[in-house]
Amino acid sequence: MNTDESNNKGNIICGRCAYDANPRGATHCQKCGTPLVIASVPNSDPSPASDSTLLVGGISVVATVLFFAIGGYFFWQQVRVASTPSNLNNSADNISSDIRLYNSMKEVPKVPEGTFNYGGAVVFAPLRNSLHKAINQVYPKFGLRFTEPKYNNPGQNTGITMLLDGELSFAQSSKPLEDTHYSKAKERGFSLQQVAIGIDGFLLFTHPDVSIPGLAVEQVKDIFKGKITNWNQVGGPDLAITAFAFNPKFGSSLNILLGPELDQLSPKVQFMRDYTDGVRKVSSIRGALGIGSTGAILGQKSIRPLAIAHGNSKSYVPPFTDDGKQVNATALRDGTYPLTRRLFIVIRRDGTIDEAAGVAYTNLLLSQEGQQYIEKAGFVPIRN
Structure with a gap:
């Protein structure tokens, strides 16, 4: 200790x-x-x-x-108990006396009654319907209300801002909190805690007419930086590349992909509001490329998912198995698939009912039963 x-x-x-x-x-x-x-x-x-x-x-x-x-x-x-599984992150984010690993949802204690706002990363969308329906069956008085921002697009950045402003009880995030988030919370008299609940893979998907074996990570970066503009530059057909992604002001995909090179983002990259919008645009434009999530794109028939290779290699790893019906969980878990990220629930530690809602929701997702819903939604559970 x-x-x-x-x-x-x-x-x-x-x-x-x-x-x-x-x-x-x-x-x-x-x-x-x-x-x-x-x-x-x-x-x-x-x-x-x-x-x-x-x-x-x-x-x-x-x-x-x-x-x-x-x-x-x-x-x-x-x-x-909170740190027993070897694949659960044993950082301060996950070790807390009220964050526990239960077997079933019905074992989770202190689930508050009321209506609680949540929001944040759009990557969580496939998880919400089935999981929240299951939660509602066990705790019918634990009301969960998805809340979109009033003036901006939904996304993990706007979700954290709404949490800091008191508009949400807890937030869903697709990248770790930054020091500025902790500082702003401290200035307002409370603290934040992030808890990892699953693993997601970045997915590159194209119009069906684009037929290539895959892309290397460095090639993907060069496409979004505007250095590669035609599919024939990477062994594909003679088609101009129209790249789509989430606006980095709201989402995390480009921030994580490009990192410190984000300032080199091509002005020709077009932004999508959510995954439904992205799939619709990519499937309707020959030569289009979108960046998304394995969970959000799993089962989509109108686009073509691409295999990805580390660095500049040609050792392409597919994001899906079983003819696209299952996420390649083994590759995402062991790092063979090169583009992954952890998914977090962000709890507002302020001693209020909002904190109780965030803790309860996190425990529900970390239960063995909750982790099964995370797997069904196309993500990789953080627990075995």
């Missing part, structure tokens, strides 16, 4: 992520959400202003030591 310390400003240093600006009296790290165990005051002055004990959430060091002497075993058991 990590022991948290304090710095010369009296702030508590998180023993897990080393965040050093947790104020005196904090019970959870404001960056990663990990419970703060105990912190001693180094070289403290025996004056009343520098007492020999530091209060952590209103409990003195003496009381805290007694508490952990009696209850430490039970706390350790909770953490152990």
Whole structure:
């Protein structure tokens, strides 16, 4: 178990992520959400202003030591349960005493009653209908309401903004939180926690008339940077490439694909609002190329999914197996398929019913039953 310390400003240093600006009296790290165990005051002055004990959430060091002497075993058991599977990320994002791994949805405790707004990454769309119907059958009073942004396109970036603004109870995200998100939450008096619930593969799909064995990752980058403009440059037909993707202001695909080279994005790249819009556009334009998700595109007959190879190689790995009926889960899980990302639920840690909804929803998805729905939706479960 990590022991948290304090710095010369009296702030508590998180023993897990080393965040050093947790104020005196904090019970959870404001960056990663990990419970703060105990912190001693180094070289403290025996004056009343520098007492020999530091209060952590209103409990003195003496009381805290007694508490952990009696209850430490039970706390350790909770953490152990949360981090048992070898394929579950053992970072501060996933270790929390109220994030647990249950077998079935009906075992998940403290599911609040009410109507709760959620939103974020459009990649979650295939998961929502079947999963939420199953949740509703077990917890009919746990109402889940998908909420689109008022003035922007839906996406993981707008979802996080809406969560920070109090418009959502929890958010669905297709890329990790950034330092600016944690900072903004801290400024507003709460913290954020992200918990991985599955793995998704990036999918490149084309108009059916484009017949090539696959693309290498570097070729994909060059297409979206405008360096490759015709399919004959990559062994395909003499057709101009019309590339579609999500606007990087709202979605994460291009951000993850291009990284620091995002500023080289070709101005000719056209943006799609969601996957339905993307499939419709790519299937209607000869030479079109779209970037999407294995889960969102699984089973689509009007487009052609492409195999992808690492770097500049020609060792193409297909995104689907069984004639396109199943996601290539083995390749996504072991990294053989080169373009993957983790999917997260982002919890607003503010002590309100919104936090309870986020924790309950995360536990429902991490249950063995919930993970089966993630697999059915075309994603790779994070639990075996």
